[in-house]
Amino acid sequence: MGMAEQGTFCVKAGLAEMQKGGVIMDVTTPEQAKIAEEAGAVAVMALERVPADIRAAGGVARMADPEIILKIMDVVTIPVMAKARIGHFVEAKILEALGVDYIDESEVLTPADDEFHINKRQFTVPFVCGARNLGEALRRIGEGASMLRTKGEPGTGNVVEAVRHMRMMMSEIRKLLNTPDEELMSFAKQAGAPYELVCQVKRLGRLPVVNFAAGGIATPADAALMMQLGCDGIFVGSGIFKAKEPRARAKAIVDATLHHDDPSLLAEISKGLGEAMPGLEISTIRREERMQERGW
Amino acid sequence: MKIGVLAIQGAVREHVTALQKCGEDVVCVKKAEQFAELDGLVIPGGESTTIGKLLVRFGLVEPILRLIAQGKAVYGTCAGLILLATRVEGSEQFLLGKMDIAVARNAFGRQRESFEQELPVPVLGKEPFPAVFIRAPLIKAYGSKVQVLARCNAEVVAARQDNLLVSAFHPELTDDVRMHSYFVGMAKGN
Numbered sequence: 001m002g003m004a005e006q007g008t009f010c011v012k013a014g015l016a017e018m019q020k021g022g023v024i025m026d027v028t029t030p031e032q033a034k035i036a037e038e039a040g041a042v043a044v045m046a047l048e049r050v051p052a053d054i055r056a057a058g059g060v061a062r063m064a065d066p067e068i069i070l071k072i073m074d075v076v077t078i079p080v081m082a083k084a085r086i087g088h089f090v091e092a093k094i095l096e097a098l099g100v101d102y103i104d105e106s107e108v109l110t111p112a113d114d115e116f117h118i119n120k121r122q123f124t125v126p127f128v129c130g131a132r133n134l135g136e137a138l139r140r141i142g143e144g145a146s147m148l149r150t151k152g153e154p155g156t157g158n159v160v161e162a163v164r165h166m167r168m169m170m171s172e173i174r175k176l177l178n179t180p181d182e183e184l185m186s187f188a189k190q191a192g193a194p195y196e197l198v199c200q201v202k203r204l205g206r207l208p209v210v211n212f213a214a215g216g217i218a219t220p221a222d223a224a225l226m227m228q229l230g231c232d233g234i235f236v237g238s239g240i241f242k243a244k245e246p247r248a249r250a251k252a253i254v255d256a257t258l259h260h261d262d263p264s265l266l267a268e269i270s271k272g273l274g275e276a277m278p279g280l281e282i283s284t285i286r287r288e289e290r291m292q293e294r295g296w
Numbered sequence: 297m298k299i300g301v302l303a304i305q306g307a308v309r310e311h312v313t314a315l316q317k318c319g320e321d322v323v324c325v326k327k328a329e330q331f332a333e334l335d336g337l338v339i340p341g342g343e344s345t346t347i348g349k350l351l352v353r354f355g356l357v358e359p360i361l362r363l364i365a366q367g368k369a370v371y372g373t374c375a376g377l378i379l380l381a382t383r384v385e386g387s388e389q390f391l392l393g394k395m396d397i398a399v400a401r402n403a404f405g406r407q408r409e410s411f412e413q414e415l416p417v418p419v420l421g422k423e424p425f426p427a428v429f430i431r432a433p434l435i436k437a438y439g440s441k442v443q444v445l446a447r448c449n450a451e452v453v454a455a456r457q458d459n460l461l462v463s464a465f466h467p468e469l470t471d472d473v474r475m476h477s478y479f480v481g482m483a484k485g486n
Binding site for chain 1: 303304305306307308309310326341343345346349350353354375401405406407408409410412413414416428429430448449466470
């Protein structure tokens with residue numbers, strides 16, 4: 001029998017592969033975590049506040065209190081994720097010590113470093129990061145991220161930015177697949193992406209890790225739209241517990257993610273869910289207050 | 297042979313690729329009417345609670361139980377192993393309950409304890425198999441009809457009972473297709 005190896009790329013990216021086609025839900029209490037699990041979530045993100053409340057509160061948003069995270073880990077059997085600030089490798093080490101299953105180095109929290117992200121290769125626990133385009137995605141993978149998500153614009157209930165980021169990613173990948181090998185170095189330079197990863201994407205015909213949609217998903221139709229645009233699964237932040245009927249909505253978003261290509265089933269799934277979360281028009285948010293601008 | 301991969305959630309694409317490498321005709325199935333034409337079915341890794349709930353919600357339990365009753369080969373990896381089991385320690389989640397095994401979920405710990413390791417799997421030949429364990433379950437007890445195929449630190453991690461095959465690890469995440477080709481052999485009546 002060989003030696004057991006932990007924290008390898010295969011093991012880290014593998015957990016994200018197991019989440020494909022599923023919905024990951026933001027939760028702030030053990031009760032919400034149970035509701036998410038019962039609805040069929042594949043994982044929960046343990047937080048002190050959902051993004052809409054972080055946006056409303058202003059000030060500095062930090063890693064959640066470990067007590068909240070541990071209480072949530074106690075009540076569910078599905079994986080538990082938690083957020084660290086961009087560049088805050090000590091928050092990340094604390095989350096790893098707590099035993100969370102995935103760390104989100106997240107622009108939803110206030111960045112702790114305005115130049116550098118966490119060196120995610122130093123960790124046994126895997127990381128997910130946000131990205132708006134291929135260059136950003138490959139920089140994060142280069143730093144050791146083993147899962148990606150669109151940034152969208154968190155806490156808005158407005159899917160337009162997630163759509164923009166997903167379309168951008170898919171369009172850049174299509175362009176890369178049609179780029180001859182001798183042009184790949186310049187492609188990498190222009191994208192601000194590691195050359196070897198650019199070559200790998202061309203070889204595979206897709207990103208080397210899973211890419212979920214996040215940031216503004218509020219309805220089953222939003223989730224199905226993102227799935228049809230080519231993402232591997234769905235993060236819902238404020239969209240569930242800021243809605244009138246979280247239980248019904250959580251279940252409907254899970255069902256819609258599975259049957260994203262069946263309009264008559266989607267019609268059935270979308271019926272009578274009560275009011276969705278209140279939405280925010282992106283142009284009303286000043287550029288410096290947009291969370292998606294965070295990350296380098 | 298037409299092999300289906302249950303496409304509710306999880307490592308669907310990887311199983312499709314591995315089965316195609318074995319030269320089989322592969323279809324992703326997620327609607328009840330798609331099961332009848334299958335010669336075999338893979339239930340992939342993912343979250344067993346999620347897959348179980350959606351099987352029930354969308355009426356897929358009967359079609360799968362029918363396949364099993366007809367003697368068609370079914371292979372469950374990780375979450376699929378849990379779903380095929382008759383008992384899971386400390387859980388009341390939905391189970392298909394057709395394989396006489398008792399399973400402990402997340403038996404090695406949380407994600408940071410996930411690992412890969414080469415294991416001997418005698419039915420696959422002399423070369424050890426690259427086994428990837430991700431928040432993996434273990435088979436803690438098994439009935440007399442169950443044949444143990446692999447162990448890790450003395451614990452059972454792969455087994456067969458007639459037309460049912462299970463592994464706690466994920467062959468679909470590696471380039472080694474020997475588990476898949478063993479399963480295809482079962483579907484062909486071996």
